Amino acid sequence: MAAQRPTPTGPAAPDLRVVESRVYRGPNLWSYDRAIHLVVDLGVLEGYPSDTLPGFTDGLLEALPGLRRHGCSRGHAGGFVERLEEGTWLGHVAEHIALQLQSEAGHDQRRGKTRAVRGRPGHYNVIYGYTDETVGLAAGRLAVRLVNHLVQPQDDFVFGEALDDFLRLAQRTAFGPSTAAIIEEAASRDIPWIRLNSASLVQLGQGVHQQRIRATMTSQTSSLAVDIASDKDLTGTLLASAGLPVPRQETVRTMAGAVEAARKIGFPVVVKPLDGNHGRGVCLDLQSVEDVERAYDVAKAESRRGTLIVESFVTGRDYRCLIVGGHMVAIAERVPAHVVGDGEHTVAELVEQTNADPRRGVGHEKVLTKIKVDAAAEEVLADQGHSLTSVPAAGEMVKLALTGNMSTGGISIDRTFDAHPDNVEIAEEAARVVGLDVAGIDFIAPDIASPVRETGGAICEVNAAPGFRMHTHPTVGVPQFVAKPVVDLLFPPGAPSRVPIVAVTGTNGKTTTSRMIAHIFKGLGRKVGMTSTDGVVIDERLVIKADASGPKSARMVLQNPRVDFAVMEVARGGIIREGLGYDRNDVAVVTNVAADHLGLRGVDTLEQLAEVKAVIVEAVPRHGFAVLNADDPLVREMRRRCRGDVVWFSLEAPGSEPREFIEKACRRGGRAVVLEPTDRGEMIVIRHGRRSMQLAWTHLLPSTFGGTARFNVANALAATGAAFAAGAPLHDIRQGLRTFTTNYYLSPGRMNQVQVGGVEVFIDYCHNAAGMRALGGFVDAYAEQQQGRTEQRMSRIGMIGAAGDRRDDDLRELGEVAAQHFDVVVVREDERLRGRPAGESATLIAEGVRSAMASGARCRQVEVVLDELTAVAHVMARANAGDLVMLCVDQHATVLGELETRTSWAQAGSHAGDLVGDPDLDPTELSQTATAEGTEAEEEAIGSSASAEDGAEAPSADGADAVQVVDEPLPSDDKKARRAAEPDRAPGVV
Missing domain, CATH: 3.30.1490.20 (ATP-grasp fold, A domain)
Structure with missing residues (x-):
């Protein structure tokens, strides 16, 4: 990119700023790991690369000398300095500053990249890794301020003070040394962890395998033992009764x-x-x-x-013995806070020099604690004949505390391998008597290398949740890896820490596929946790009713202690905003990529949408699988992003291009799920290399409606591939598919079939053109199938709608496709309009229907009824027995409740009275809850419903809920047209 060369004086007013920030908490579009994403606007600095700014590089390196070690793309130390001198854009500079600032805070991060934003000159995507998201975001903000300050000094900005504030923030949010040591050990063993609060409560492992720690207290720490250790009198009594030396x-x-x-x-x-x-x-x-x-x-x-x-008072040295699981793992000698005289400086000056040690900080923020001079310290000095103004002799040790605790400024000397076996046995017995899994035994003894029963000494205290830093960072001696036995205690060698995760994404079919997979593994006796657009389901119990296809819901499943198998529906919006809610998935399923959600959050083309969907494929480990649709070229290309193996699936017949592709893969030992024609129908076949395993006929699977619902055949193929990859036996996969139906209780809102007064009613979530093509194919096939069983003419009525944040052309295309398959199309709108005024989305869809009608489509009449329940009532009023009604709904629960009420009316022969139906379909109880924070519906909302109060045009009396009819009635069904106009047949319709 060519830059405009600046004037010699440089830019008058640097205005680099952050215009957007995101925190990715798992694999994402930019990185396999967690990352911060800043969109920065360089403003006038777009014309000023670093080599055109006099003194910029020198000032930057003076402020942060650690940048000299950055290799950047050159791959060697000093490479970033070379880039600065050659000229690089300041967004790239901000990335490196953010990384270095985190390093200054003790967070070793080296991953980063900066890329220009497509179509927005001067805007850059700045991506860099982080350890703590609060610190990572603060580093990005400070980096931007520093760049602007170096270009033109700002009077209200002092970098040294800002850096101190930043470091204090990092210290407040950081884990303590003990917690950090355990997490580091767990991470080295590939044990996942989740921080559960802003302090030290951490979950190690997932689901049923999880363990929790808070500092050095663990899930296995007895509360009773902690109470005993906290009562020093009781502790002493118990130890004495066990024959252990105590004062x-x-x-x-x-x-x-x-x-x-x-x-x-x-x-x-x-x-x-x-x-x-x-x-x-x-x-x-x-x-x-x-x-x-x-x-x-x-x-x-x-x-x-x-x-x-x-x-x-027992005289001797102060020793801390760390006991984990009943075994001694480390011993440290604790030396009280002190200074050593040099014959020149006062005690106060010696304390100041000692506290200047960079290893010393406030409290537990660093490996050593600063010595605090208070009244108690002055009293200790007085007992030694000194004061703060005294000048101790050279080599004289002057104590400022009597206890050797690290938290009071003491130091530690590792004595792990010096302890006498008798003393080790005493310490281990003390931990067992109290009952602690992790215990700190405080010994006072002349020398830990000699048996205390002979030399004198005693256990003066037993501590629950002992600190690790005196062992992991001794002032003198060799560090001990004390976190290892703690993690061994929680996760013995060979013990699992992860639950299998199957992630499912795609434009259409991902919810049903997820439900099929969960149903198969439920049949295997697994406790399945599932996220979907309907909510979070734990072991077949809906625990949260919301659109839960985002990363927060995924983490909720992994935190549940009952879950031993996870199925995650992964939506595009969550990936863009936060990445995945976990670090990897064992199986990734991609059903298809079609035109939906385009024009949102920078995703404008199908190729860009495929990039988003491919994130779950990139999150497959080497031992995992990606289940990919060979019929979709964009999905097929995702194989190049998969580190594991691929399981293909295809609806196409043998001899087609996708099947030839699959045949080549299977000849190389690959896996696939395909359809093979037989004289009795299509057979689902699992291929593994040259082996073929027959599974089931498609027309015998309840979800396929005799094989007419081709999209559910595809979903069954995808679910089979995922279950096979996850290790499910063949007969269990077969049984799962045979028992999975599209009734409301197993698959709410997806192809639910209801009989209402002889009318065949289907309820589905279809909301885009690609889904409507598949649904229309089912309508055609099902109508033909039913027509062969009766001579009565079956009219087709479709109610359709789409979210308002779709592009105009996408809405029109939805109407055009629907017009090819329905005799009558009724257009409704979602409850949440997502940025459009009432009626606009429906008008665009209706335009598409009319355009198709003008070109000879099947449809003969289009109507607009904005309110969903009113539209349902209108559709049912004009349907006769034997007709086919397809309701593409937004709030499936309330629609099912309305249809249940109508079924009750029909059975009772009256519309009067309060009838008791299925309580699960009570329309007063099933209004959909607000979507949870981070869910797909909330993430994709670009505006709220317009109303007269907030300035939108108010609907007229015959507006929002009125029926707009294109006067082209069905030539063979004048009776239906008359019935539709009768007010008592269509409640709420004008």
Whole structure:
């Protein structure tokens, strides 16, 4: 791309800005992994690549020296600097800054790319990886500000301060060292994880295999054991009763009680909270009554229940033994916070120098904690004859705390391999007595290398949820990989952590295919979690009624502890907005790619739509499968994106081009599901290499209506391929297809057949031209089949509609296709108009019908009834017994409820009275709920329904719910035309 060369002074007002941001939480269009996607507008900077901006590169490298190590596309350190000097656009620069800022925060990210936005000059897609999405987004925003500042300094922006704010944000959102260590170990074993809150609650594994951790507490940590460990008095009693060395101790609630206990035990003593942690409120080596009285107030301030422990003071070094699953995995010697004198600097200056260590931070944000100088520290100094202004002698160790806790500024020395076996046995026994799966045993002993029963020493505390950082990041010694035994405890070698995931996408048929797959595996006894446009289903129970084909719903299924098999319907909108809701799927099914949802979110062509659908194919691992439609050229091309094996399916007859393609694949050992003609009908056959396995005749599958519903034959082929790839036995696949029907309870809103007063009524979700062609083929075939059984003429009436966010031409095409198959077309509108005024979508569809009628299509009459239930009433009023009615609905539940009511009327012979029907089809209970956040319907909405109140043109009395009739009645059915005009036959129609 050629850039306009700037004036020597550079741009007057740099205006690089972020115009859109997205967070991909799984595989997506740009990356196999999670990523941040920013759309940036360079503004005037489009004409100023980096080499035209004097001082820009030097200023950038001074602000972030780590950029010198970026290789960029050159593949070697310094490659990005070369790009800067040669000239690169500033959107690309922002990408590298965002990556480096995350590295400054300890998030090692190196994946990124920048690409121009098609058709929008000066706009760029900036994509980069992230560890924490909050930090990743903040890095992108700060990167943009820094670029603008380097081009022209801004008075209100100081990069050093902004960087500090950014790092503090990263520290607040980051996992602690212990949680991070466990997650890193789990990820190294390919165990998936999900953060369940903003703190440290994390799910490891999926579905039925999941385990949870919160810091170092796990799903297997006993609540009773935690309570025991929190009660130091009870802990001491239990350990003493087991013959383990513990100090003498008493529980007190008053100062007088503390003094009396100290006298009874004998000085020196320790006073500490009964329910404390992290060493807070622990006062050691108290030599007198006055010391105990002062310590009482300190300890009580840190006690939640006001109960304190007075125990004998055991002299020696402070050791922490980490026990996991009853076995010692690490031992650290904890040295209290201190400084070492040099004979020149004061204690305060030495503390400042020590805290300048980059490994030290506030609290648990880094591997070491900064030393805090407070009243307690000054008192410790005074006991040693020092103050903050003292200058210690060279080499003198000056303590600033008595306890060796890391959280108070202490350091750790690894002593794992120095411990005496007797001491190891004592620590392991203590963890077993308390009952903790992960325990920190605090030992006070002269030397851990000598048996404490001989040298003296005791267990002074047993800790639940012990911190790992003293073991993973010791100040002195070798780090211990203590997270490994924790993950071994939760997921023993060979134990599964993932549930099989089958992802299904495509323009049409994905919902029915998903239901077929779920039905097959339900028959195998699996607890199937399924997402679809109707909601989230867990083990055949609808737990959320909404359009749930997005990534949030997928994560909801994987978080359910009953699910051992997942079937995910994956919609285009969710992929574009957030990516997939998981890292990979074992089987990916793509039914077809047709013109629908075009013109939305930058997807304007079928090829671009295929790129979106192919994301689930790219998410197939090497041991997985992609089930692809060989009859669709765009789907067939997706094989090149699949790392695993491909299972093909095809409706075409032997000898056709797709079948020849499949034959070549099978000769190379491939798999396929095809149709083979026999003298008894079409047989579904599974091919694997040169082997053929007959499955079932298509006309005997209930969902195909005697083989006339070719789209459900295709869906059955796709479901067979997915089940075969997922390991289902042949007879179970056959049984699943034979028992899957399109009744409302197994397949709501998809080819549901209802008899209403002798009228054959079908309810389906068809809403685009490609789907209407398939549905029209069924109408033709089914009508011909039924016509052969009776001499009565069957009229065909279709109610159709589409979402308002489709292109004008797509809406007209839907009407044109429908006109080829129906005698009468009634056009309705969805409840949510999606950005169009009331009546506009219906008018465009009706235009398509009229255009086809003018060209000789089957249709002879088109009517517009905007309200769906009113349109249903109108259609049913003009239908006679023996007619075929196809209702393409938006709210299938309310339509089924209306038809159930009409069936009850017909059976009762009256329209009066409150009749009790099927409670699952009660129209008052089945109004569709608002779509959940992140679902397809919500994601694709580009506007809300227009109304008179918000400025839209208000419908007239004979407008929105009126019938608009093209006066071309059916020549052979004047009686129907008269009945349609009778008000009492069409309630609500003017």
